[in-house]
Amino acid sequence: MNIPSATRDSYPYQNEPIWSKSEKAIARTAFDAALGRELLEVIQRTKQMAKAIQGSADLWDLEHYLTERRKEIDRKYDYRYSRLTQVFGRLLYEKRLSAEELHGLGEDKLKSIRSVANFLAQDVA
Amino acid sequence: MNIPSATRDSYPYQNEPIWSKSEKAIARTAFDAALGRELLEVIQRTKQMAKAIQGSADLWDLEHYLTERRKEIDRKYDYRYSRLTQVFGRLLYEKRLSAEELHGLGEDKLKSIRSVANFLAQDVA
Numbered sequence: 456m457n458i459p460s461a462t463r464d465s466y467p468y469q470n471e472p473i474w475s476k477s478e479k480a481i482a483r484t485a486f487d488a489a490l491g492r493e494l495l496e497v498i499q500r501t502k503q504m505a506k507a508i509q510g511s512a513d514l515w516d517l518e519h520y521l522t523e524r525r526k527e528i529d530r531k532y533d534y535r536y537s538r539l540t541q542v543f544g545r546l547l548y549e550k551r552l553s554a555e556e557l558h559g560l561g562e563d564k565l566k567s568i569r570s571v572a573n574f575l576a577q578d579v580a
Numbered sequence: 581m582n583i584p585s586a587t588r589d590s591y592p593y594q595n596e597p598i599w600s601k602s603e604k605a606i607a608r609t610a611f612d613a614a615l616g617r618e619l620l621e622v623i624q625r626t627k628q629m630a631k632a633i634q635g636s637a638d639l640w641d642l643e644h645y646l647t648e649r650r651k652e653i654d655r656k657y658d659y660r661y662s663r664l665t666q667v668f669g670r671l672l673y674e675k676r677l678s679a680e681e682l683h684g685l686g687e688d689k690l691k692s693i694r695s696v697a698n699f700l701a702q703d704v705a
């Protein structure tokens with residue numbers, strides 16, 4: 456059985472920007488930095504909450520807090536190139552990432568990222 | 581439509597012991613004491629674990645620990661009179677309850693409780 460040539464469909468996401476090697480390095484560094492900072496925030500808050508536990512309600516509040524943070528972080532930090540402009544847009548909007556950390560990405564990507572951040576800001580306002 | 585007399589079936593669990601008022605008071609005190617001690621243990625362990633968190637693996641270990649403890653405690657501390665001899669048997673086996681704390685319960689109940697504890701001990705051996 457011959458499999459038909461799929462040349463036309465070989466890159467299924469034709470509207471997605473292609474990330475150069477240097478852009479990938481910048482993206483990875485920025486992504487890891489934001490994730491590291493967010494984790495540090497959760498760790499510090501966890502230590503505070505644990506220290507203040509007085510009874511079972513506080514204990515299960517901490518469990519709930521951790522479960523919610525884990526789910527949110529899993530959802531938010533999606534390192535697929537097809538998702539990265541959305542991810543960075545959100546991180547920019549949440550001020551978890553500075554524009555400087557994205558310096559070196561192509562203007563096409565920066566434009567998409569800023570557009571996501573602006574959209575989220577307007578959505579809240 | 582007449583509903584047939586249900587006198588014969590009015591107490592559906594005929595093999596279950598009936599708990600007197602004083603037995604219920606003893607049971608409630610023993611149950612709450614064991615639960616309180618177990619919660620205190622989890623709280624102390626949580627504070628230790630939180631203090632020692634160095635990275636995200638430790639953080640999610642703590643979440644997992646709390647979720648497991650909550651489920652286990654929910655399962656174990658079932659204050660229904662139809663379940664109490666099993667519950668106390670397990671707590672006795674786990675040394676979370678002393679025989680003295682059950683002092684005052686009828687011999688029928690103590691026998692059932694000891695029997696559950698012995699069964700669990702043999703099950704492990």
